[in-house]
Amino acid sequence: xINLVIRLLxxxxxxxxxxxFLDNFNLRGDFFSLFCFSxxxxxxxxxxxxxxxxxxxxxxxxxIGLFYLVINALLLYVSSLLMPGVLSATTxxxxxxxxxxSIFHWFLTVLFRVREKK
Numbered sequence: 001x002i003n004l005v006i007r008l009l010x011x012x013x014x015x016x017x018x019x020x021f022l023d024n025f026n027l028r029g030d031f032f033s034l035f036c037f038s039x040x041x042x043x044x045x046x047x048x049x050x051x052x053x054x055x056x057x058x059x060x061x062x063x064i065g066l067f068y069l070v071i072n073a074l075l076l077y078v079s080s081l082l083m084p085g086v087l088s089a090t091t092x093x094x095x096x097x098x099x100x101x102s103i104f105h106w107f108l109t110v111l112f113r114v115r116e117k118k
Contacts, residue, residue, distance in 0.1 A: 006114050011038040014104035021100060024093035029086050037086045041079040049075060072098040 059067040080087035
């Protein structure tokens with residue numbers, strides 16, 4: 001359970017860092033709305049992302065993994081649609097924001113040595 005809370009806090013920190021570095025990626029709201037947004041994004045990554053990756057394996061192979069970034073951006077966009085008012089971003093803002101969120105999330109996961117349960 002503590003691992004899940006740490007992963008949610010890491011996602012929140014990654015979202016706020018993307019908000020800090022990008023002008024066209026703006027998070028609005030308080031701590032609770034950002035926490036709920038992180039939960040929605042985490043649930044989409046857990047439920048929908050494996051299905052999208054499975055059906056887009058040929059595109060991922062053809063683009064040498066770059067289509068994976070499109071899937072991340074799509075999930076970030078869908079989570080912004082599910083929680084309106086929390087994220088205000090342009091198309092390029094969502095794409096670059098998803099890239100920065102992925103990088104920061106990976107970095108913080110490695111830094112704090114958070115592992116997935118098997």
